[in-house]
Amino acid sequence: MKILLAEDDPKVASFITNGLSENGHSVDHVTDGREALTYCLYNSCDLAILDRMMPGMDGLSVVRALRAARNQTPVLFLTALADVSDRVEGLAAGADDYLVKPFHFSELLARVVALSRRHKDSPEAPVLIVHDLSLDLLARTARRQGQVIELQSKEFALLEVLMRNAGRVVTRTMLLEQVWNFNFEPNTTVVETHVSRLRAKIDKPFDLPLIHTVRSTGYSMHGPR
Template sequence: MTLVTRPRLLLVEDDHATTDYVRQGLEESGIDVVCVANGTDGSQHALSQTWDIVILDRMLPGLDGLTILMRMRSYAIMTPVLFLTTMDGVPSRVAGLRHGADDYMIKPFALRELVARVQVLLRRSSSFQHTTIMNVADVELNLLTLAVTRNGEKVLLQPQELKLLEYFMRNAGTVLSRQMLLKDVWHMDFPVRTNIVETHICRLREKLGQDGQPLIHTVRGSGYVMSA
């Protein structure tokens, strides 16, 4: 298997609906997102960990986004920063850009445009040097284009099927329980009665084609494993 690291993005946003909307769009585009709901925790995360890009709201509980940005730059942290805010006046934009922001978007916004701007910033960032191709056996997943092939043949997957496949590929050879899949792929941290895991695995197996060469195996009583 080719080891792959996805880009890591810090989202500091106090509106839960916006957070869920942005996180889903970015994760479906191959980006890992960590969400923080206030400026104090956002500043701590931004200064203490390594990120490929940071998205900040301007108005936050605790520290405001501009203060977080200024702290980052004062510590010579040059991670690309994109402001996502309702503060649309020219003075606000100028202040953000002059203090080191790399881009500035106004709410409401189009998710496709946000994803495109994030991808542009990632390409510009000298810190983003990660491999973008994953391989397990004859299955290949391109994390930038989200293209999937098996033995050179294109495989068309829905967004949630892509997330499930990526999770299996990252953990190839490891038995994954149903609860692990619910938590890490569907973000369900609580017990729930649903057949969503079984349904998606069935669809994924069918689309990958299992004739003679199955890749996703059921381990009775334990879960599932992806292996050649």
């Protein structure tokens, strides 16, 4: 899943981002409520995790603005405001779930999975398709020509980024940022290693390659042209 995290505490944000990434999710992090609203309005994501007390715009205002714009991105409030009235106010504003800090990461992960299942049958259920390859972001399954392809968590996240950007060049730096949350690691070969493993699973067993190297730049995913 592609998840937006709006959290202004750097330690909490790092803890959540690392945990979700280790479980195969792609996380984009912002620290301001206005950034969160702009992101959800102009980018596609499967879930937004919002703090209620943020600079720029509070979480309640973000959710109300999203729902007023008919944006149905699932929202999970993660906040220190723990009174029953706070929970009721958050859900009434349009949030889908509410979790109080401090929290156990296992519970946060379980709620993320539950929200995924809840929205699985909606008209916007996220299934990415490139040629004869499909990636179900909720069931976390990949299929090519009807065959199930077993992927490790980072392979799944890498494939998701490539398929979301099908037909466009995805740079090595973009992959490091979105899959591994590295800002700049010039000497690492983690991207090349994982792309090679991914190709062995989704390209080599089939006649037509879908992952193409763009020399000195990165990769592009597309079918026949």
